[in-house]
Amino acid sequence: MRIRPRTPADLDACVEALAQVQAADRYPVDWPDDPGAWLTPTGLTSAWIAVDADGAVHGHVGLGADAEITRLFVTPAARGQGLAARLLDTVRAAVRTPLKLEVSAEGQAAIAFYERTGWRRVATTRADWLDSTGEPAVVHHYVTP
DSSP, rough: EEEEEOOGHHHHHHHHHHHHHHHOOOSSSSSOOOOOHTTTTTOOEEEEEEOOOOOOEEEEEEGGGGGGEEEEEGGGTTTEEEEEHHHHHHHHHOOOSEEEEEEEOHHHHHHHHHHHHHOOEEEEEEEEEOOSSSSSEEEEEOOEE
């Protein structure tokens, strides 16, 4: 897998990859009306994708304002290859400042990954969006070590 900057031409393939993730993990919890816009939130400064030899997208990460990681995912077929770590390393190399991110308490695999790779939980809050139970989501806030 090769990691490279995302271009506007990649957005449809990113939406296809996100659909695979949503079907497997309910990330995002609710499928957005405009998934391309969801992958390009206000304040997004950069995004990278992981692509295979055929050009299929298998991973995505965005960088938002204030050095915040956003929209990180790896397709089910590409898991176990270290892609999430490589995507995060790509962002770290590009920014070289402390990074932060938020993750829903329902994302147990993501939480385990972040904590295993040294991210430090600094707060827990309630979100203004609903989790899979219909309640305001519990969100953990992390910073790079």
